[in-house]
Structure formats: C-alpha cells, structure tokens
Amino acid sequence: MPEILAARDVSVRYPAFTLGPLSFAIHPGETVALLGANAAGKTTLLRAVTGRLQERTGVVEVAGRDPREAPDAWRAKIGFAGEKPPADAALRVREWFAFLRDCYPTWDESYQRDLTSRLELDSAERIGALSRGTAVKAAYIAAESYRPELLVLDEPTNGLDPVVRLELLALLRECFAQSPSRALLFSSHLLEDVEVLCDRALLLRRGQLVGELAGETLHEARATGRLTTLVADVLRDRP
Amino acid sequence: MKTRAVWAVARLELLRGRKLLLWSGAIGIAAILASPVLPRAVGMPLAVIAVVLAMSSAMGPLGSLTSDKLLGHLEFDRCLPIPLRAIATGRLLGAALRTTPVLLAGVAVGLEIAGEPPDALTLAMILSGAAALQVIIWWIVWILLGANARFSLRRLWWVPMTIWLLPSLVPEPVLEAAGEWLGSVGMTFLNALDSPVKIGAVVIGGLILPSALILAGSVLLFASGLAHYRPDPTALGLPMGAAPKRELASLGRGVMVAVARLRLRLSLEQFRRELGIAAVLLLVIVLDVGSLGEFARAYLPLLAALMPGGIALQLMTGRKSGALEGLQHLPQSRRQIALGHFAAIVVMAVPGAILVAAGMWAEGGVPSMMTVIGRWLWYIVLGWGLAVMAVWATPRRILTALGLGIGGVGLYWLIGGGGVDLGMVSRVVQQWPTWRASLGLALPGAALVVVGAAGVVLFASGLKGYRSGQSMMGG
Structure with missing residues (x-):
C-alpha cells in the first residue's frame, strides 16, 4: 500500500537544537502517536512534515508530493491543528469557519456543524475568549471539516476536561474507522490517548526517534498495563 | 474558487x-x-x-x-x-x-x-x-x-529619510537642470x-x-x-534573549527593582545594534561627510528617543503575545510594577540624552548641563507616556477620553457663549519656544510630575484590566 506520509532523513537545525535526521512512514488507515518529553521536538517534526516549517533537509512526501512544492489546491490534503486556531482573537469562531469554507474546496459544512454540536462548541464566541480546551476543539474542527487525507494534531487532548477528552478521542476513533484512506498523526504527553486511539507509537527523545511501539508489543503492553513503564523506559534511555 | x-x-x-x-x-x-x-x-x-x-x-x-x-x-x-x-x-x-x-x-x-x-x-x-x-x-x-x-519595517527604518534626503546628494546643477526639464514637460502637459x-x-x-x-x-x-515567512518573535522590534532568571530572582528584593532590571536587560539587548548605528552617525557628524551629515542629524535624536521609547515596544509585544499576563498576576502592587517600568525609563533616558549631547558636541557646540537635563526629562516624559499608552490604551478607553475631550470643548463653548477661539491653539504653538526658554527645567519638570503621576495610575489600571490577545486597535 502506498504511504500517505513518508519521511526520510528529515532534519531541522536550530542554534540550540537539532531534530533528526529521522525516517518513518504512515500508511492509509493508520493512527499514529508521537510521544516524547517536553522539548523533544514533537511540534517541530509535525510542522516539518506538514510543510509549515520550510527550513528542513531530507525528504517529506504526503500522498506522494513534497508539501513545500505541491500545487496550491493539493495543500487541502493535509490538516493541522495545534493548541488554538491560528486566527485573530477578535474573530468569532463561526467567522473563522466561514473563511475556511471559502478557502477549502472540500469543506463539508454539515460535517462541521455536526462536529461543532458534538463537541458542544459555541461558534458565536470570539477566538480570543476561548478557554484552552475550547480552543483545541475549534482548531480540531477547522482541520477536520474538509476531511484531509493526513490529519496532524499537536497535543489534541491537552487541557481538555476528562469528559470532553473522551468525547474527542471517541470522535477521532469513529472518524478514522470510517475512513480507511485517511491517516492520523498526533503528538501527546498522555499515554491514555495512546492506549485508546493509536495503532502505533513513535517515541522521540531529544530530536531523535528512539523507538516504536506497534502490533504485538503495543497490544501486550496495553493488556498487561505495562505501557507507561515501557514508554518511560525508552524515553529515559533505560535498558 | x-x-x-x-x-x-x-x-x-x-x-x-x-x-x-x-x-x-x-x-x-x-x-x-x-x-x-x-x-x-x-x-x-x-x-x-x-x-x-x-x-x-x-x-x-x-x-x-x-x-x-x-x-x-x-x-x-x-x-x-x-x-x-x-x-x-x-x-x-x-x-x-x-x-x-x-x-x-x-x-x-x-x-x-x-x-x-x-x-x-x-x-x-x-x-x-x-x-x-x-x-x-x-x-x-x-x-x-x-x-x-x-522584510521587516524595523529593518527598513532608514528608508524614508534616505528617500527624503536623496535629492540633497545630487549636485546642484543636475538638480536645477532636472527641475527645469520637469517644469517644461509639466507646462506642455497642462497646455494640452x-x-x-x-x-x-x-x-x-x-x-x-x-x-x-x-x-x-x-x-x-x-x-x-x-x-x-518564518515565525518572528521580534516582529515588534524586541529580540528574545535568554530567560530572565536573575531578574526574576530579584523579585524577593522588591518588585520595582526586579521589573526595572528585567526591562533594562531587554532594552540593552534591543538596542545593541542601534548603539552601533548611533556611533556611526556621530562619526558622520564629526567628519561632516557632506549631505550624509543631514541624514545623521535627522536620525540621531530619533535613535536617542528610541532608547526610553523601546520599553513601550516591549510592553506592546507582551500585550500582543499574552506575556503581560505574567506581570498582571504577580503577587505585588500594580502601582509598584508601574513604578518599576518608570525607573527603567528614567535610566534608559540617560543614554538618550547623552546621545543627543554627543550629537551637539560633534557639531562643534558645547551642550549646557541644563540642555542635557532638559532633554533627559523630556525623554522620560515621552518614554513613560508611550509605555502607559501601550498598557492602558484600548479603543473603548481612547474613545471615552476623546468623548470627554469633545464634551469639555462643547461645555466650554456653551459656558463661554460661543467664545472658543481656534487661534488660541496657533498662539500656543507660536509661544512654545519662548516659554521653553524662559521656564527652563520647570516646564519638563512639571510635565514629568503630571505625566508621571497620572501614568502610574493609568498603567496600574491598564494592567489590571488586561486580557490576553487584546490589542491597542481592537483588531
């Protein structure tokens, strides 16, 4: 099966930090978690593979094309949501959605309304007035409503209360179970998210991929309740 | 689409x-x-x-x-x-x-x-x-x-004045010939x-x-x-330095000192390059390098005013990025926080005044102590006024203040039976240099007392009412 995301020898250099070089691939239908401590390089990696961060080396291909060089309309194949909508604080959520509707050819308004209602988001609120959890919801709906082939979420459950967190995780599971041609890549600190949602977990430490949990190992770790210890050991470099 | x-x-x-x-x-x-x-x-x-x-x-x-x-x-x-x-x-x-x-x-x-x-x-x-x-x-x-x-408007600061002064670099006969030619073309055009x-x-x-x-x-x-584009945390002109650990550690010794130290550290980082430019401008004035001297004379006071004025830029950056919340929630009196900023501006106005004095000296003059102190006081007034506006001003507050101003003029007109004299404004402008000369340091001193006291109250009130993401222009 062709990869939906292929990263080969991807590297980003900052004066005080270097990410990679690292390689991995994500296939259609997969939900993959990116785990790592603070400042491990998770957000940098997510920005690099979605084409937001342009100053990187190596090869990144999403649906067969480099996001930096792909045609304009192709960019709708990628969805990215961070902690809050990247929009002016003075705007109302519905105004922001209306703007995106006019920009994304595949924007599905009824789907967006459904998501807004299920996540109990008040779209009349101003973006600047959104709580952390509500801002995450708005950013997620903005990225999901045009059903991108690769949805990338940067710590989507961070700051959510337990009820909304479970609702969002259930929603993600449902969305991606129904769309075998799409893939989800998300970063998280929370191992509960990994337990509930992902098929595979990539472990990132100080800018390097140091491990991967998948298949039997992940299943066994979940079943025996050893997931936390296992991940912690890899991230702390314990044998 | x-x-x-x-x-x-x-x-x-x-x-x-x-x-x-x-x-x-x-x-x-x-x-x-x-x-x-x-x-x-x-x-x-x-x-x-x-x-x-x-x-x-x-x-x-x-x-x-x-x-x-x-x-x-x-x-x-x-x-x-x-x-x-x-x-x-x-x-x-x-x-x-x-x-x-x-x-x-x-x-x-x-x-x-x-x-x-x-x-x-x-x-x-x-x-x-x-x-x-x-x-x-x-x-x-x-x-x-x-x-x-x-680019970045901050890096293009030299462009407007350069365009303005560019004709002065052209030799006089060439300028005259160009003027005559443009005039004749213009007349032909108008006649048509x-x-x-x-x-x-x-x-x-x-x-x-x-x-x-x-x-x-x-x-x-x-x-x-x-x-x-690359994300630019210095878009408002404030470079991001190392975390202010030492400055924050001094909170225990009083919030005024801690805030002032923090602002001074950031100001020194902010104007490292500008100080180098100021040195070059001074050199140009000393060497009297033709029309470039005009350029230097125009920019030196601007750079000098930026020294205390830069603290307002820091506050604007903090206001836009939400970092002002850090100051807002310090367990300290907001008036003391305001005074800490005021103290930093008082200090930063010193290099500003020295720069102007150096400019006067480079031109061959000997600036008097009164002149230097006067300039220092004015820079404090300016820097503090800008800093207060950076924290306090919101569209609603500005409109309220303007409304009160119009109301005041209207009331004056009603009470005075329509006797408001617009010429009063122009007379004040004309008299200004005379007053400045005769009142000496009393004028900037009085301005400093008024702006300083009102500013502390407004700064504290602005900080109290601050909400993250708020901007001066409401957008």
Whole structure:
C-alpha cells in the first residue's frame, strides 16, 4: 500500500537544537502517536512534515508530493491543528469557519456543524475568549471539516476536561474507522490517548526517534498495563 | 474558487478591524452631519478626532500583520490551498476597505475648512480632495504591508529619510537642470489639457494607473513575504534573549527593582545594534561627510528617543503575545510594577540624552548641563507616556477620553457663549519656544510630575484590566 506520509532523513537545525535526521512512514488507515518529553521536538517534526516549517533537509512526501512544492489546491490534503486556531482573537469562531469554507474546496459544512454540536462548541464566541480546551476543539474542527487525507494534531487532548477528552478521542476513533484512506498523526504527553486511539507509537527523545511501539508489543503492553513503564523506559534511555 | 478565496481573505481582514472601522466611520459621518449645525469651534475638533480615528483604522492592517508575524499565523496562511498571490490580494483589498473612514474624515475636515455651506464647485473639490487622499492612503498602506510582509519595517527604518534626503546628494546643477526639464514637460502637459474630457481622463489615469501598479507590486511583495515567512518573535522590534532568571530572582528584593532590571536587560539587548548605528552617525557628524551629515542629524535624536521609547515596544509585544499576563498576576502592587517600568525609563533616558549631547558636541557646540537635563526629562516624559499608552490604551478607553475631550470643548463653548477661539491653539504653538526658554527645567519638570503621576495610575489600571490577545486597535 502506498504511504500517505513518508519521511526520510528529515532534519531541522536550530542554534540550540537539532531534530533528526529521522525516517518513518504512515500508511492509509493508520493512527499514529508521537510521544516524547517536553522539548523533544514533537511540534517541530509535525510542522516539518506538514510543510509549515520550510527550513528542513531530507525528504517529506504526503500522498506522494513534497508539501513545500505541491500545487496550491493539493495543500487541502493535509490538516493541522495545534493548541488554538491560528486566527485573530477578535474573530468569532463561526467567522473563522466561514473563511475556511471559502478557502477549502472540500469543506463539508454539515460535517462541521455536526462536529461543532458534538463537541458542544459555541461558534458565536470570539477566538480570543476561548478557554484552552475550547480552543483545541475549534482548531480540531477547522482541520477536520474538509476531511484531509493526513490529519496532524499537536497535543489534541491537552487541557481538555476528562469528559470532553473522551468525547474527542471517541470522535477521532469513529472518524478514522470510517475512513480507511485517511491517516492520523498526533503528538501527546498522555499515554491514555495512546492506549485508546493509536495503532502505533513513535517515541522521540531529544530530536531523535528512539523507538516504536506497534502490533504485538503495543497490544501486550496495553493488556498487561505495562505501557507507561515501557514508554518511560525508552524515553529515559533505560535498558 | 480563487475569486471566492480572495473575497474570503478580504472579508476576514475587514472583520479583524470592524470595531475601529465602525467607530471611526460613525464619528466621520457624525462630523459631516454636524458640520452645518455646530459652530466651527466644536465641529473642527470633532473632524480632527474623526481624522485621528480614521488613520488608526487605516493603519490597523499593519498592526494585524505584525500580530500575524509575531504569533506565527502567516505560517497557517501559507498552507491554505489557495495561491499566495490570492491571499496577498485579499489582504490588501481588505486593508483598503479598512481605510474607508479616511474619506469620511477628509470630507468632514473639508467642510469645516470651507466654513459656509459650500456651493457645488466647493463641494466637488472637497469630495475630490477626500477621494484623492483616500487613494493615497491606499498606496501608503499597500506599500507598507508589502514591505513589512517581505522584510521587516524595523529593518527598513532608514528608508524614508534616505528617500527624503536623496535629492540633497545630487549636485546642484543636475538638480536645477532636472527641475527645469520637469517644469517644461509639466507646462506642455497642462497646455494640452484643453477639455473636461482630457482633464477627467488625466485625473482618472493619474489615480488608477499608479494604484494598479502599486497594488500589483505590493501583492508580489506580500506573496513573496508569505513564501519566505518564518515565525518572528521580534516582529515588534524586541529580540528574545535568554530567560530572565536573575531578574526574576530579584523579585524577593522588591518588585520595582526586579521589573526595572528585567526591562533594562531587554532594552540593552534591543538596542545593541542601534548603539552601533548611533556611533556611526556621530562619526558622520564629526567628519561632516557632506549631505550624509543631514541624514545623521535627522536620525540621531530619533535613535536617542528610541532608547526610553523601546520599553513601550516591549510592553506592546507582551500585550500582543499574552506575556503581560505574567506581570498582571504577580503577587505585588500594580502601582509598584508601574513604578518599576518608570525607573527603567528614567535610566534608559540617560543614554538618550547623552546621545543627543554627543550629537551637539560633534557639531562643534558645547551642550549646557541644563540642555542635557532638559532633554533627559523630556525623554522620560515621552518614554513613560508611550509605555502607559501601550498598557492602558484600548479603543473603548481612547474613545471615552476623546468623548470627554469633545464634551469639555462643547461645555466650554456653551459656558463661554460661543467664545472658543481656534487661534488660541496657533498662539500656543507660536509661544512654545519662548516659554521653553524662559521656564527652563520647570516646564519638563512639571510635565514629568503630571505625566508621571497620572501614568502610574493609568498603567496600574491598564494592567489590571488586561486580557490576553487584546490589542491597542481592537483588531
């Protein structure tokens, strides 16, 4: 099966930090978690593979094309949501959605309304007035409503209360179970998210991929309740 | 799809500045409607307020762009599935719509200057003048947006004065010959305008052609800026240094000291390069390098004023990025926090005053101690005033203050039986140098006491009411 995301020898250099070089691939239908401590390089990696961060080396291909060089309309194949909508604080959520509707050819308004209602988001609120959890919801709906082939979420459950967190995780599971041609890549600190949602977990430490949990190992770790210890050991470099 | 996306971007730009747009538009309309009813003493200040608000609305898109650069929103814009030029066109068109109150304010001022109810010809001239002003504002806003998206206005500080001074670098005979040639071409051109149709065509062509060229150039610059964008935490002119651990550690010794240390550390980082430029400018004045000396003389006081004024830039950055919340929630008196900022400005005004004194000395003069202290006091007043505005000013507060001002003038007019004399303002302006000379340090001293005391109260109140994401222009 062709990869939906292929990263080969991807590297980003900052004066005080270097990410990679690292390689991995994500296939259609997969939900993959990116785990790592603070400042491990998770957000940098997510920005690099979605084409937001342009100053990187190596090869990144999403649906067969480099996001930096792909045609304009192709960019709708990628969805990215961070902690809050990247929009002016003075705007109302519905105004922001209306703007995106006019920009994304595949924007599905009824789907967006459904998501807004299920996540109990008040779209009349101003973006600047959104709580952390509500801002995450708005950013997620903005990225999901045009059903991108690769949805990338940067710590989507961070700051959510337990009820909304479970609702969002259930929603993600449902969305991606129904769309075998799409893939989800998300970063998280929370191992509960990994337990509930992902098929595979990539472990990132100080800018390097140091491990991967998948298949039997992940299943066994979940079943025996050893997931936390296992991940912690890899991230702390314990044998 | 492209057209739809362009209008979506333009609409978003408009929505971002709607509050100020509506307020300034409403005051512009009010000023126009009030013109035949109210006396000039009240109508003119109202028209001037309409101009100030209209210019704030017109320049709002620059603030929006700075926020986008600071917060990384341009990175998102770049990834929208539409061409970068469509995004750029939408933003510039939206920005042009945000300048609409300039037209209304221009008409209001024109009506006030005309005085009597204008005849058809005067009215046509007022409308044409306001329309021309509106178009010129478009050009300025477009050029500034394009330049700021691609480069950084902070790094282009030398451009306006260089353009202004460029003719002085050209030898006198060449300038004279060029002037004569332009004059003769102009006369030939004017003589050819012998019918209303030709005049109309020239006026329209004179506005449309440059508008199209400037819009196209600015779109290209803006799109290029989007393509090359990197998140820029220094978009407001504040480099991000190492974490202020030592400065924050001194909180235990008093919040005033800690805040002042923090601001001074950031200021020194902020102006490292500018101090180097100041040294070069001083050298140019000492060596008297032809017309470059003019350039140096014009810029040195500006750089000097930036030393204490830079703290206002830090506060504006903090306000936009939400970092001001850190100060807001310190378990300390907000007035003491304000005083800490004031102390930092007092210190930063010292290099400013020294720089000006060095400039005077480089020109061969010997600045008196009174002059240096006077300049120092004025720089404190200026820097503190800007810092207070950076924390306190919101559209609502500015409008309330302006409303109170208009109310005061109106009341004065009512009590004084219509005896408000507009010439009073020009007399104050004329008398200013005399007062400055005769009052010596008493004038800046008194200004410092008033601005300092009021500023501490306003700063504390602004800090208390601050909400993250709030901007001075409401967009």
